[in-house]
Amino acid sequence: xxxxxxxxxxxxxxxxxxxxxxxxxxxxxxxxxxxxxxxxxxxxxxxxxxxxxxxxxxxxxxxxxxxxxxxxxxxxxxxxxxxxxxxxxxxxxxxxxxxxxxxxxxxxxxxxxxxxxxxxxxxxxxxxxxxxxxxxxxxxxxxxxxxxxxxxxxxxxxxxxxxxxxxxxxxxxxxxxxxxxxxxxxxxxxxxxxxxxxxxxxxxxxxxxxxxxxxxxxxxxxxxxxxxxxxxxxxxxxxxxxxxxxxxxxxxxxxxxxxxxxxxxxxxxxxxxxxxxxxxxxxxxxxxxxxxxxxxxxxxxxxxxxxxxxxxxxxxxxxxxxxxxxxxxxxxxxxxxxxxxxxxxxxxxxxxxxxxxxxxxxxxxxxxxxxxxxxxxxxxxxxxxxxxxxxxxxxxxxxxxxxxxxxxxxxxxxxxxxxxxxxxxxxxxxxxxxxxxxxxxxxxxxxxxxxxxxxxxxxxxxxxxxxxxxxxxxxxxxxxxxxxxxxxxxxxxxxxxxxxxxxxxxxxxxxxxxxxxxxxxxxxxxxxxxxxxxxxxxxxxxxxxxxxxxxxxxxxxxxxxxxxxxxxxxxxxxxxxxxxxxxxxxxxxxxxxxxxxxxxxxxxxxxxxxxxxxxxxxxxxxxxxxxxxxxxxxxxxxxxxxxxxxxxxxxxxxxxxxxxxxxxxxxxxxxxxxxxxxxxxxxxxxxxxxxxxxxxxxxxxxxxxxxxxxxxxxxxxxxxxxxxxxxxxxxxxxxxxxxxxxxx
Numbered sequence: 001x002x003x004x005x006x007x008x009x010x011x012x013x014x015x016x017x018x019x020x021x022x023x024x025x026x027x028x029x030x031x032x033x034x035x036x037x038x039x040x041x042x043x044x045x046x047x048x049x050x051x052x053x054x055x056x057x058x059x060x061x062x063x064x065x066x067x068x069x070x071x072x073x074x075x076x077x078x079x080x081x082x083x084x085x086x087x088x089x090x091x092x093x094x095x096x097x098x099x100x101x102x103x104x105x106x107x108x109x110x111x112x113x114x115x116x117x118x119x120x121x122x123x124x125x126x127x128x129x130x131x132x133x134x135x136x137x138x139x140x141x142x143x144x145x146x147x148x149x150x151x152x153x154x155x156x157x158x159x160x161x162x163x164x165x166x167x168x169x170x171x172x173x174x175x176x177x178x179x180x181x182x183x184x185x186x187x188x189x190x191x192x193x194x195x196x197x198x199x200x201x202x203x204x205x206x207x208x209x210x211x212x213x214x215x216x217x218x219x220x221x222x223x224x225x226x227x228x229x230x231x232x233x234x235x236x237x238x239x240x241x242x243x244x245x246x247x248x249x250x251x252x253x254x255x256x257x258x259x260x261x262x263x264x265x266x267x268x269x270x271x272x273x274x275x276x277x278x279x280x281x282x283x284x285x286x287x288x289x290x291x292x293x294x295x296x297x298x299x300x301x302x303x304x305x306x307x308x309x310x311x312x313x314x315x316x317x318x319x320x321x322x323x324x325x326x327x328x329x330x331x332x333x334x335x336x337x338x339x340x341x342x343x344x345x346x347x348x349x350x351x352x353x354x355x356x357x358x359x360x361x362x363x364x365x366x367x368x369x370x371x372x373x374x375x376x377x378x379x380x381x382x383x384x385x386x387x388x389x390x391x392x393x394x395x396x397x398x399x400x401x402x403x404x405x406x407x408x409x410x411x412x413x414x415x416x417x418x419x420x421x422x423x424x425x426x427x428x429x430x431x432x433x434x435x436x437x438x439x440x441x442x443x444x445x446x447x448x449x450x451x452x453x454x455x456x457x458x459x460x461x462x463x464x465x466x467x468x469x470x471x472x473x474x475x476x477x478x479x480x481x482x483x484x485x486x487x488x489x490x491x492x493x494x495x496x497x498x499x500x501x502x503x504x505x506x507x508x509x510x511x512x513x514x515x516x517x518x519x520x521x522x523x524x525x526x527x528x529x530x531x532x533x534x535x536x537x538x539x540x541x542x543x544x545x546x547x548x549x550x551x552x553x554x555x556x557x558x559x560x561x562x563x564x565x566x567x568x569x570x571x572x573x574x575x576x577x578x579x580x581x582x583x584x585x586x587x588x589x590x591x592x593x594x595x596x597x598x599x600x601x602x603x604x605x606x607x608x609x610x611x612x613x614x615x616x617x618x619x620x621x622x623x624x625x626x627x628x629x630x631x632x633x634x635x636x637x638x639x640x641x642x643x644x645x646x647x648x649x650x651x652x653x654x655x656x657x658x659x660x661x662x663x664x665x666x667x668x669x670x671x672x673x674x675x676x677x678x679x680x681x682x683x684x685x686x687x688x689x690x691x692x693x694x695x696x697x698x699x700x701x702x703x704x705x706x707x708x709x710x711x712x713x714x715x716x717x718x719x720x721x722x723x724x725x726x727x728x729x730x731x732x733x734x735x736x737x738x739x740x741x742x743x744x
Contacts, residue, residue, distance in 0.1 A: 099186030128320025234297030276361030347539030398434020450508030459726025481511030486554030574660020577639030602653030622650030624717025
């Protein structure tokens with residue numbers, strides 16, 4: 001693909017938002033694949049029972065066949081094995097139970113059978129009417145179990161209506177004790193038949209009722225269900241936590257322990273791009289990412305509930321009022337509804353906030369991936385690594401490899417020693433294919449500090465922050481702690497809870513108790529002031545247990561530039577500072593409705609890799625965009641300037657990439673180093689000789705079009721072609737004496 005082809009595409013920039021239909025390997029699939037703004041044609045995560053013509057109902061045998069084929073207990077137990085690893089190391093309670101309840105739908109000739117919804121649309125009866133109610137019938141239960149479940153719902157159901165709003169339809173739901181449902185399957189809500197199928201009670205009644213509540217909330221939506229797991233399962237799971245934790249609803253329920261899916265306390269280290277996919281349940285039944293996606297989607301929607309306790313009911317009311325047959329699978333429209341009832345989350349506009357919650361990205365991004373669930377402990381970090389490939393149709397397959405780790409100290413100068421070693425073996429088969437575990441422990445390293453765990457495998461590199469020495473488990477230990485990225489010393493102040501005043505930050509980390517008693521959901525305003533007096537702030541919604549918070553900072557600077565309209569008004573541009581806001585319209589000073597900004601996504605499946613803002617989140621330094629202006633646009637940029645005493649690394653994917661200059665001064669291309677995986681970095685000239693990158697790098701001007709660049713200039717963007725399918729890293733050299741050396 002040549003830059004000239006890119007030029008022709010940019011001349012029609014307003015038409016860049018083109019959906020990509022994925023290859024269907026399941027009953028329902030994405031019809032448009034925009035990141036954070038996809039669309040689909042049906043409930044991708046549902047168990048599908050195909051009815052035959054003339055069948056009056058769905059035979060029990062047909063339901064059982066679908067359950068075994070599409071929700072296979074043996075494959076689910078592979079996910080359970082991941083949880084058992086954490087239990088064996090006392091990182092999760094021994095009595096925690098892994099269950100995966102799902103919705104079931106019936107189809108006829110490939111179309112959903114929806115008697116309740118069809119009746120409502122034909123009679124124009126309002127969906128979600130305030131008078132709607134669910135009535136429950138119990139089938140197959142002993143008298144004592146039936147009484148226990150009735151008593152539970154007598155308390156939980158009214159609270160569910162307050163938090164989730166009224167049900168979509170007024171109807172009777174059968175709650176059936178079904179021995180064909182395996183314990184690990186958890187249960188099923190058959191939306192066509194209005195039936196909840198559950199295994200026998202396990203003896204852990206609080207956990208049993210949480211599963212029941214999840215399925216009851218599925219019955220609230222019924223045939224008006226949201227089509228994406230990240231929305232339907234994520235919202236139901238988060239709302240069920242809120243209901244179950246209400247005093248008096250479920251005595252003995254502990255969201256933290258056993259709480260196998262609760263993860264809000266470690267949300268920030270786990271929030272990684274690999275979480276995204278169109279469904280939690282790939283067609284092949286792969287479960288590498290199942291636990292993590294369920295947990296993180298619930299945690300993301302919990303943050304919305306903490307922002308506003310009426311969020312779920314407000315959203316459902318707006319959803320029912322706007323309901324069309326396409327709406328359940330239309331993420332752009334669903335986002336607009338959510339933003340209408342919740343304009344801001346954690347101090348950020350809902351739309352911008354949403355695009356930073358990777359578990360809510362329902363697009364398919366094909367390729368090999370490494371995801372690591374990293375649990376910070378006081379003197380160690382638990383690393384559960386998943387190595388897998390996402391196919392263009394959204395299916396996934398694990399593969400094996402060997403991860404090599406490096407543990408960097410807070411100055412990223414010294415590699416630390418861990419007795420457990422620097423290798424994580426990832427098996428290709430066995431009980432946990434594609435998954436490895438390591439628990440590196442650190443002693444005598446100079447006290448609490450910010451550590452970075454670097455991982456390399458299969459041409460992939462990932463870095464994970466870890467707040468060593470600050471995690472607390474006992475009641476007297478820290479329940480709010482974290483790391484500063486870009487500074488090592490300063491003070492923390494916080495508003496919310498008991499507040500924090502001038503808490504010292506040392507070696508990039510800090511920790512304290514924000515509440516005297518057990519932590520419960522609240523909103524915090526946290527500020528960090530460095531030794532030079534510069535302050536950065538974040539608003540954050542936190543839940544139960546504890547919370548690890550990351551704050552990004554660095555030397556603050558300003559830079560100005562004017563994008564002058566000339567000829568076609570096109571600029572291949574970048575930003576030399578990291579903006580203080582993720583809102584690119586605000587950064588450029590162009591109203592969103594008038595902003596024409598495009599980004600080329602090298603990791604996106606398909607030929608059309610262009611994204612038109614705001615269908616993509618703001619990219620980091622070193623990225624570039626196409627900007628089209630219709631008049632002169634002066635930009636006064638305030639942001640963080642990268643440390644010039646340290647090299648700056650930009651990761652690039654295989655093929656063409658848009659590259660920006662991450663410095664405020666010109667950088668000769670000959671000074672840039674190129675690194676493949678964890679191999680030794682080499683000069684640009686050697687990388688060209690070794691066929692890592694194409695020699696010519698192209699800039700663009702309105703007068704001359706594409707031109708070969710010898711240096712990378714601030715505010716400019718460039719096309720660079722990577723010849724290695726797994727990508728490379730470009731390393732921009734330090735331009736001043738190392739900061740750490742000056743400090744010493």
